[in-house]
Amino acid sequence: MRASKLYAPTLRETPADAETISHRLMLRAAMMRKAANGLYSFLPLGWRVIGKIEKIIREEMNAADGQEVMMPIMQPGEIWQESGRWSVYGQEMMRLKDRHGNDYCLGPTHEEMITDLVRHEVRSYKQLPLLLYQIQDKFRDERRPRFGLMRSREFIMKDLYSFDRDEAGMKVSYQKMYDAYTKIFTRCGLDFRPVEADTGAIGGATSHEFTVLAKSGESAIAYCSACDYAASEEKAELRPIAAPEEEMLPLTKVATPGTSTIEKVADYLKVPVEKTIKAVAYETDGGELILVFVRGDHEVNEAKVLHFAPEAHELTMAEGGKIESAGGCPGFMSPIGLKDGVKILVDATVMNMKNAVAGANEVDHHYTNVNPSRDFGCVTVGDFRLVAEGDPCPRCGAKLLMTRGIEVGQVFMLGTKYSEAMKATFLDEQGKEKPLVMGCYGIGVGRTMAAAIEQFNDEHGIIWPRAIAPFEVVVVPVNAKDGEQYKLAEEIYGELKAAGVDALFDDRPERAGVKFKDCDLIGYPLRVTVGPKAVKENMIELKIRRSGETIFANREGYLAKVREKLAVL
């Protein structure tokens, strides 16, 4: 393609309402434009990226025995009534009525639709397993759409649904998809992790999120420096940290005036914060008091605390009066001396501590030589803290690292949730009717594109991985009005195309500086520059966008060099 014929209106200015890197760069690099709140049009460059991601997805879905179908976007309300989700989905579902007044929605997902499709046709175990997928626009009426493609109201999704005869079959399908997703994001050139995840509104037992690592990511991720383990900050499992062997000394109450924070008491008593015990007092929306104790340098994981209060939906900080009525003293709390019946959660690491410092439930006083296993009495012990960098991996024990990530895909074991509600059954070898056992597997295509930009960018613009770049190589004559440069550049462009390289010829009669800026902003992996040196000294410049490295090759050797460089980009 020739840049003079390419519709790619790049922007020098950063658009005002774009908050994230990917949103800003997708607008500036002419990948997309805003059409309305939370609705975007892809321009030719952006659509090429989407096309390449879709091709990779399609190839891996097909290789994993997925069969492509296409269901309608408009879905009749009846099937959502049948599954029970019509009322559950709430305002996020885009709803409409047709001219006859019948209810429809714009599919946010297709579990109901696919179950309805196969329940009329899949009758025998011989037809299983069955894996059907589509790549299609989905709709979600976000309360506050933002971050460009990260949270838009219409978005492209690949959704595959698996149907198996039993749990074991479902697990095979799940693993197939897990492996396919790993291949897809690897082929896209992304640094990512499959992360153990909650199942949320989709339901089912087991789920993984595929998360692209990026500093700007929406969620915190703990991942192992040695093995494959990764989990969201809230979901990460923690092993209790063993304390050094020490002899237990006698519990001693000491005066610690004005030390109502961990930092102050550690400072006052000249002990490291790792030797102190921190208390946090919560009140549930049901009015129950929950006191949580973690090591002084740790943070409470509220999600895990909530799992211990199943009737509660929300935690707020408890008020002083509430704490006092339980026998506690705000700022100087410990489990020692509280009234009976108070809910006390103690992190397992705390239980291993020796001769620690904790509150004495009395203003301006702490205990030293606290040995929880000896002194705490009846408490609930568990994993109640947030993971922190350096924690041991629950799988292999190596150090965990912390990062942030962007969810680009999620896989779910659904089981029989939908097949039972919608009576999608098959007959097994014995002629017995059984519900289909399902899984579902989504990839946000536009989100993958945005995540790639969040992961790979610098102050000049996007840095595309080769596999999903709008073009792999851009050929730039430094001065397009110079006949010799133009001719040589055009020849090189032709040769690259003939060699199967996805190349763009920047034949625009612009100044070199303008073209180079566009190249960096749009982020082509490799730039071939044809200037005076190329014409006079047979020195063709190759510039690697990612490393900034510039190398020279001659007319005879440049193609091999281009291939060599592209292979690792």
Next chain:
Amino acid sequence: MRASKLYAPTLRETPADAETISHRLMLRAAMMRKAANGLYSFLPLGWRVIGKIEKIIREEMNAADGQEVMMPIMQPGEIWQESGRWSVYGQEMMRLKDRHGNDYCLGPTHEEMITDLVRHEVRSYKQLPLLLYQIQDKFRDERRPRFGLMRSREFIMKDLYSFDRDEAGMKVSYQKMYDAYTKIFTRCGLDFRPVEADTGAIGGATSHEFTVLAKSGESAIAYCSACDYAASEEKAELRPIAAPEEEMLPLTKVATPGTSTIEKVADYLKVPVEKTIKAVAYETDGGELILVFVRGDHEVNEAKVLHFAPEAHELTMAEGGKIESAGGCPGFMSPIGLKDGVKILVDATVMNMKNAVAGANEVDHHYTNVNPSRDFGCVTVGDFRLVAEGDPCPRCGAKLLMTRGIEVGQVFMLGTKYSEAMKATFLDEQGKEKPLVMGCYGIGVGRTMAAAIEQFNDEHGIIWPRAIAPFEVVVVPVNAKDGEQYKLAEEIYGELKAAGVDALFDDRPERAGVKFKDCDLIGYPLRVTVGPKAVKENMIELKIRRSGETIFANREGYLAKVREKLAVL
């Protein structure tokens, strides 16, 4: 692909509510399933066909300098208010409100959206021409969806929009698209005609419909047996037919008892119907009487009559009293002797007639030797009849043939209708602001698929043109349980795949009869049958679906034979 892994539940029974051939066959051959009223899910086989059609469209759009983009399906009401079409579109537009109560529609077409996209960015004549397209689901809330993909509520469309600096540029873009459409439908293997068409709700001056010829088509088409001319029955231009040179004889009134129809009077007077003049009396919805005269064997073209009564929207047959009050006699009418001021339209062919028979405006009487140019007085002469097989082509004079057709694409010269309403302008060389001159060009992708089936089918099922068949070749071991047959068939399948042939291996352990029936129903262009003859006598059977022809080839020569046959299918 292996048929044992392909989700293709064919049906033996014809589904009850499917009215057309393509609708029935798409259901029976497992191409699609109904999801709701006017909404369909494509199954894997059908989706492969759609994919092949889309690929052809994409290649030709790109070759014609089209650039692929993707606009959202959800469109804000504002831009439709701006163009003035929010109120015009009526009930066919699917409308919805978001959670904040804002108006949206599901795009039935994208003129507003694309004009909004480029008006912010196209500023200079240097950026023109610009051709942008997308392939996307469109929505239309049909009052009565039916005929499967022919009139569904959600349908796949390719829509391209051209932007030029002037009328001349628009015509170049129009011709480019006209040529690209010709290539697309030719590559799809379809027998089609570009037909002059009305512009309807989209607007603009000139338009062509691309119409696939099929007996079951929705509209009647006249096309030339010699040149490229084609037009819809209503739009076809007609040259007046010259009558043989004859001397005009004196007008004579004769008694013709009981001859109130053309057939009866021709029979009574022993003249051919081509020597008679037929009268039809209409009343407009405004109450005006319009009398139309055509040759006895011709039919009135009501669309053209309506063009002569611009204030009228509808024509009904006039009542006897109305005719009498104008001086006419129902069943025995002619322009001779009617009261002044009556609107009389005479087809130009009638004006050329000599010594014809017409009514005498008196019960049971006709005139003979009517010579309209001599006898009719003040009448409006024009082209008021429907085209008929055998009429001369308005371009080359050769005979016109009649057929029926299905519209699969339409191209429009829009001019500045949208750019003026939405202020989409550019600056020309002189720095003068001018509105963009637009064209728009649609192809119904699903409709193309359905039209192909309407054109190519027989009592056994679909007969796909090779280019858009779900698979080009199916390899069938007659007895899949016979190890030798299975092995040979599998080898042949592997060789075909390696040779780049899109082949399916029907490895199902079904009876040969069942598999052959499925092959014919689904309509693979070529079947390679591996039975006892293949194993024992080195005779591999090739069956051509279209001709029914069966040929044999040996192991060494079959691949060349397959290639030779596919090339012409």
